[in-house]
Amino acid sequence: MLRRFPDFLGDMSRRALVSPVTFSLFFAFALAGAIVAVTGGDPLAAGEEMVTGAVTGSGLRNTLGRAVPIVGMALAVSIAFRSGIINLGGEGQMVIGGLAGTMVAIYVPGPGYLIVPLAMLAGAVVGAVWGLLPAYGQTWLRLPILITSLLLNYVARAVTGYLVRFHLLDDAVTLTSTRQVPEAARMPKMPVFGGVSLSLILVMVLVALLWMVYTRSVAGYESQMTGFNMRSARYGGIDVEQRTVQVMVVAGAIGGLIGTHLIIGEALRFIDGELVLAGFAWTGLLVSLLAVNRPIPIFITGLFFSGLQIGGLAMQRNAGVSWRLSQVLQAVVIVAVACRLSVWRSERRRAEPSEADAAGVGEV
Amino acid sequence: MTFELELRGITKRYPGVLANDAVDLAVRPAEIHAIVGENGAGKTTLMSLLYGLFPPDEGEIFIRGERVEFSSALEAIAAGLGMVHQSFKLFPTLSVADNVVFRQEPRRRGLIDRAASVARVRELADRYGLAVDPEAVVEDLPVGVLQRVEILKALYRDANVLILDEPTAVLTPQERDKLFEVIRRLRDAGGTILFITHKLGEVMAISDRVTVLRNGRAVADLVTAETDPAEITLHMTGRAVDLDRRAPEHEPAQVVLKVDSLTVIGEHGRPAVADASFEVRSGEIVGIAGVAGNGQSELIEALCGLRETDGGAVSLVGMEITGADVAGRRSAGLAYIPEDRYAVGTIRQASVSENLLLGHHRNPSIQHRGWFDRQAVARLARRLVEVFDIKAGSVSGPVSTLSGGNLQKVVVAREMEQGTPLLIAEQPTRGLDIGAIEFVHGQLVRFRDQGGAVLMVSAELSEILALSTRILVMFEGRIVADLDPSKVAEPEIGLYMTGAHLEKAVA
Numbered sequence: 001m002l003r004r005f006p007d008f009l010g011d012m013s014r015r016a017l018v019s020p021v022t023f024s025l026f027f028a029f030a031l032a033g034a035i036v037a038v039t040g041g042d043p044l045a046a047g048e049e050m051v052t053g054a055v056t057g058s059g060l061r062n063t064l065g066r067a068v069p070i071v072g073m074a075l076a077v078s079i080a081f082r083s084g085i086i087n088l089g090g091e092g093q094m095v096i097g098g099l100a101g102t103m104v105a106i107y108v109p110g111p112g113y114l115i116v117p118l119a120m121l122a123g124a125v126v127g128a129v130w131g132l133l134p135a136y137g138q139t140w141l142r143l144p145i146l147i148t149s150l151l152l153n154y155v156a157r158a159v160t161g162y163l164v165r166f167h168l169l170d171d172a173v174t175l176t177s178t179r180q181v182p183e184a185a186r187m188p189k190m191p192v193f194g195g196v197s198l199s200l201i202l203v204m205v206l207v208a209l210l211w212m213v214y215t216r217s218v219a220g221y222e223s224q225m226t227g228f229n230m231r232s233a234r235y236g237g238i239d240v241e242q243r244t245v246q247v248m249v250v251a252g253a254i255g256g257l258i259g260t261h262l263i264i265g266e267a268l269r270f271i272d273g274e275l276v277l278a279g280f281a282w283t284g285l286l287v288s289l290l291a292v293n294r295p296i297p298i299f300i301t302g303l304f305f306s307g308l309q310i311g312g313l314a315m316q317r318n319a320g321v322s323w324r325l326s327q328v329l330q331a332v333v334i335v336a337v338a339c340r341l342s343v344w345r346s347e348r349r350r351a352e353p354s355e356a357d358a359a360g361v362g363e364v
Numbered sequence: 365m366t367f368e369l370e371l372r373g374i375t376k377r378y379p380g381v382l383a384n385d386a387v388d389l390a391v392r393p394a395e396i397h398a399i400v401g402e403n404g405a406g407k408t409t410l411m412s413l414l415y416g417l418f419p420p421d422e423g424e425i426f427i428r429g430e431r432v433e434f435s436s437a438l439e440a441i442a443a444g445l446g447m448v449h450q451s452f453k454l455f456p457t458l459s460v461a462d463n464v465v466f467r468q469e470p471r472r473r474g475l476i477d478r479a480a481s482v483a484r485v486r487e488l489a490d491r492y493g494l495a496v497d498p499e500a501v502v503e504d505l506p507v508g509v510l511q512r513v514e515i516l517k518a519l520y521r522d523a524n525v526l527i528l529d530e531p532t533a534v535l536t537p538q539e540r541d542k543l544f545e546v547i548r549r550l551r552d553a554g555g556t557i558l559f560i561t562h563k564l565g566e567v568m569a570i571s572d573r574v575t576v577l578r579n580g581r582a583v584a585d586l587v588t589a590e591t592d593p594a595e596i597t598l599h600m601t602g603r604a605v606d607l608d609r610r611a612p613e614h615e616p617a618q619v620v621l622k623v624d625s626l627t628v629i630g631e632h633g634r635p636a637v638a639d640a641s642f643e644v645r646s647g648e649i650v651g652i653a654g655v656a657g658n659g660q661s662e663l664i665e666a667l668c669g670l671r672e673t674d675g676g677a678v679s680l681v682g683m684e685i686t687g688a689d690v691a692g693r694r695s696a697g698l699a700y701i702p703e704d705r706y707a708v709g710t711i712r713q714a715s716v717s718e719n720l721l722l723g724h725h726r727n728p729s730i731q732h733r734g735w736f737d738r739q740a741v742a743r744l745a746r747r748l749v750e751v752f753d754i755k756a757g758s759v760s761g762p763v764s765t766l767s768g769g770n771l772q773k774v775v776v777a778r779e780m781e782q783g784t785p786l787l788i789a790e791q792p793t794r795g796l797d798i799g800a801i802e803f804v805h806g807q808l809v810r811f812r813d814q815g816g817a818v819l820m821v822s823a824e825l826s827e828i829l830a831l832s833t834r835i836l837v838m839f840e841g842r843i844v845a846d847l848d849p850s851k852v853a854e855p856e857i858g859l860y861m862t863g864a865h866l867e868k869a870v871a
Contacts, residue, residue: 218734221718221725228713234670235700235708236723237691 021290024336032329036321046319050326053314054307061194062310063303065266068199071302072258073284075206076251078293082214083247084227089134089149090255090281092156097127097256099160102178102263102270103168105185112184119185120202120260127256128249130156135248139241145248157276164272176272187265199261203299206254210295223247255281286330290337305330366429368393368556369414369525374423376409383409384420385580391525391573396547396557398567398588401577402600402769402797407560410577411527415447416440427525446518447527450534452510456503460496461485464516488519493549495542507656508539515546526550527558532566533794536655537825537858544570562600562797564593565826576600600798617646619682620785620817621667626676628659628666630841636662638841639676646785649808649818651832651849653825655861659841660821661703664790667819668700669693681785694723699779703790703821705768709775712764716756717745719763720778727782744781752777753803769800776807787811789820793827805831825854839863 033043053059073090080087101123108115134148161176170179189195214220226233226240233240258280263270287305291297312326371389375382384406391397401407413420416434425432427443434440437447454463461482470480485498494512502513511531518526528547532540547557547570559571567574568588576584576599584599621644630636637659644650654660665671667678669690677686680696688696700723702708710719721741725731730740745759754773756766763774772792779787789808793801808831812818822828828835829849837845837860845860 216736216738218725218731218736221721221736225711225714225718225722229707229711231708232711232722234690235668235702236725237689237694239689239691 021337024333027336028329028332031332032325035325035328039321041319041321046315046321046325049317049319049321050308050311050315053318054311058194059310059314061196063307064193064196064200066310067299067303067306068197068203068265069258069262069278069280070283070287070306071203071299072199072206072254072261073281074287074291074298074302075203075210075284075295076254076258077281077285078288078291078295078298079210079223079254080247080251081288082227082293083223083243084230085244085247086144086146087131087134087149087248087251088146088285089131089152090251090284091276092149092153093127093130093252093255094259094262094281095153095160095275096130096156096259097123097125097252098259098263098275099163099178099270100126101256101260102181105181105260105264106168106179108185112186112188115185116187116264119264120257123256123260124253125256127259128253131248131250131252131255132245135245139244145244157273160270161272164270168270170269175269178270181264181268185264186268187261197261197265199265202257202261207295207299214295219246286334290334366393367391367426368395368428369558370426371410371414372424372426374410374413374420374425376406376413376418376420382580384413386423387577387580387582388585389575389582390585391556391558393556394551394554395572396551396559396570398559398561398571398574399577400561400564400567400574400596400600402562402799405577405600405797406580407577408529409580411447411529411558411560414440415445415527441521441523444522444524445527446515446521446523446525448511448514448518448529448531450530452514454502454510454513456501458502459498460500460502460505460513460516461498463502463513464488464498464520466517468521485516485520488516492519492546492553494546506539507534508536508542511535511543512546519550523555525556525558527560529560530562530795531559532561532563534656534823536861537854538862540566564596567596568593597798617815619643620646620680621819622679623667624677624679626663626666626678627674628662628671628841629674630659630662635674635841637666640838640841640843641676642836642843642846644786644817644819646815646817647812648833649812649820649831650834650836651828652819652821652836652838653828653857653861654821654823654838656823658838658861660838661790662841663838664700664703664788664819664821667788668698691726694784697784697786699782699784699787701772701775701779701787701789701792703794705772705775710763710771712762714763715760716749716754716763716766716774717741717759719774720745720748720759722778724778724782748777748781752807769796769803772796772800772804776804780807780811785817787816787818789818791822792820793822793824801827825857828857829854837861 029047033047036043036046054063073094076090076093077087101119104122105115105119108118130152133152134143134145137143137148138145164178165176168178170177188198190198190201214224222233222238222243225236226238226243230240259275262275267274283305284302287298287301291301308326308330312323315321315325316323367390369391371387374384374387376384387406387410389410399407399410412418414425416437416439419433419435432443434443455466461478464485465481469476470484471477472480482498489496489498494516496509496512496516502510505513515526531543535543547559551557559566561567571588574586574588574591574596575582576586576596578600586596623643624641626637626640627635628637640663642650652660652663662671666673669688669692673686677684679685680693680698683696685693685696706712711722721730730737730744742759748754749756749759752773754766754777755770763771766774776792787808792808793804796804808818808820820828820831832849835845835847835849835852835857836843837847837857839860840863847857
């Protein structure tokens with residue numbers, strides 16, 4: 001029945017042209033340009049500042065730096081989504097893991113090459129445990145992960161806030177903050193583009209690893225099949241509950257790694273409430289959705305969003321256009337991609353007379 | 365003469381597929397016109413085009429000589445077409461009358477006039493001899509009655525042309541006969557019926573004319589009285605087939621599956637399977653007959669580890685598997701062709717080769733320590749596609765592009781490939797065309813002849829009779845009969861299926 005298109009390359013370029021992403025980007029930038037023009041600015045100058053601000057000099061370093069948490073959190077949420085698990089607890093897993101990693105970095109003495117990995121490990125373990133709670137809630141008590149993981153974000157905020165305020169407070173500063181991470185226990189920076197955190201490598205390794213897992217491992221296969229169709233997965237002997245627990249452990253661990261990185265690699269102190277301000281978990285969620293939960297597209301999309309944010313700041317500095325315009329851009333891209341996707345889907349559904357209708361018997 | 369309904373040169377293309385190729389169809393007033401063809405022959409597409417679900421690329425539709433173009437089903441309904449789908453579209457918690465008058469309720473002072481709707485539905489039902497209580501709640505009704513409700517819905521909307529899509533798939537022989545009576549009565553009252561089916565017996569029994577579709581083309585337009593099943597089959601498949609292949613004589617060997625007093629509590633706290641005991645031996649096919657919903661699904665799910673059991677024991681080649689999970693049972697030697705190949709048997713978003721792995725993806729021949737041997741996987745997929753003649757563009761392409769028959773071949777190939785001692789086949793040919801049915805039957809027989817044990821559930825009595833070594837009949841969760849197919853006739857099985865044997869015993 002199915003015939004492949006004879007001209008494969010032609011088909012690829014045609015698909016790229018009609019791809020919702022291409023259209024959405026074009027639309028989003030056109031709209032943003034219009035907004036700048038209407039408010040009396042010069043859209044071309046603003047655009048130029050945005051691009052140069054994102055990819056040149058310290059801008060490139062900042063773009064790469066910010067891509068670490070965005071891509072990382074997107075990866076964490078993507079593995080849950082691929083298994084059909086709506087894990088909205090990335091933020092909590094990141095915050096609580098981040099504090100655990102920070103505590104190791106501050107209080108455990110030793111050389112950096114031991115303490116940094118140990119801190120990351122501690123962050124991952126505690127993040128994983130935080131992911132386990134909603135997982136067991138679902139498999140044992142049938143509490144939906146969607147709800148519990150989301151609510152545990154607030155618990156994580158409160159717990160870390162309490163610990164920082166009453167047990168880990170640094171009296172030397174006026175912030176509600178832990179002490180500074182000692183020099184030796186900080187995430188090293190690589191001597192490229194003016195100092196990019198080593199965590200970028202970690203994130204790239206994660207991208208490659210997840211790509212491997214999903215293209216050629218039994219675990220990836222089982223996760224993906226579960227996400228596609230849970231009934232079929234059970235029929236195929238896949239232990240859906242066990243997979244749920246495993247996926248939440250890995251997602252939580254990645255969250256904890258990113259949280260730890262954000263302190264020992266960027267902020268250097270755990271300031272109460274600070275970690276959630278940038279909304280990396282939520283930006284990551286959007287990135288994952290746009291990239292349809294695939295690791296390599298997540299990396300590219302994450303870099304793009306990071307560049308938008310950094311470039312937006314540069315645009316404000318140099319072209320006098322508010323950085324919020326880049327948030328508008330981000331929002332328009334998301335809405336446009338989502339709309340195009342749904343239009344495309346419903347066209348397809350109409351075009352194919354459903355074979356499933358022929359199978360549905362006795363449906364009342 | 366003016367045709368009630370005429371299609372001229374209807375063509376519909378999908379990427380790479382010509383679903384309908386210049387189809388002509390002429391239906392006379394007050395005739396029962398059967399449309400037969402294998403799955404993928406274009407029956408569903410043709411009816412969807414006729415019913416306004418999407419437009420044809422080319423061609424014209426005429427109703428009573430007038431050219432029409434429908435942009436939605438509502439317009440088709442307004443023009444006097446009525447369609448009874450295979451899956452019923454009813455509100456389970458509402459009454460029959462409420463379902464029938466939905467969106468065209470008789471009103472009084474702006475409010476729905478319930479008494480009038482009940483009266484009108486009752487009047488309609490009486491006129492066409494459809495035995496339905498308008499005030500009954502839909503969810504309490506058996507399938508045969510639900511179908512009558514669907515027919516009433518169409519008649520209430522003044523349908524002159526009634527399209528019935530595979531209407532007998534869910535009916536017992538007795539219900540089927542009642543449906544045929546209703547159809548004849550409708551015709552005698554001047555109605556026109558389009559009857560879509562792939563069962564030749566029904567074509568012969570009910571239709572006045574028959575149009576045969578093959579590969580998207582209308583290849584024959586025949587007067588039923590002047591043709592015979594062999595001629596129709598030849599048109600459908602382009603070759604002659606033999607479905608009535610009786611099981612050859614053989615000696616049943618050792619017990620493969622032993623089920624002992626199995627009880628499964630169903631959704632409503634009542635036993636869906638009650639105290640079922642039976643055995644399946646190697647080299648035999650045990651067929652379970654029964655009207656859908658009498659515990660067959662629950663029994664199979666329990667045997668496969670997809671449903672908790674509430675008593676009894678199950679063993680497979682001497683190994684106790686009562687408490688084992690799905691993976692445990694599969695590795696103990698159980699293969700399973702599930703009833704619903706769309707929602708369970710295959711994963712539509714996954715590729716053909718991913719679907720061919722499902723359930724056997726931990727087999728050491730294709731993976732080492734959790735990493736697939738991609739070449740072994742590709743070899744396996746290519747071999748199965750070739751051996752089972754699965755028509756797929758590529759093994760890495762999505763399985764959702766396959767036709768129903770090829771989809772079932774994917775499931776059959778996957779489950780047979782493992783060479784397990786036991787194969788459970790649930791409605792293995794439902795909705796398939798003759799060619800695919802023949803193929804699946806051939807595979808089941810081959811499995812049996814190689815010493816496998818087969819437990820088959822089917823709503824098709826002809827299938828049960830053609831393949832089974834023994835027939836078990838399920839009624840209300842109990843196995844009420846263990847019959848020898850060579851010594852039993854279809855009506856007798858029908859009596860057990862409907863529980864009528866119980867009344868006989870009391871009387």
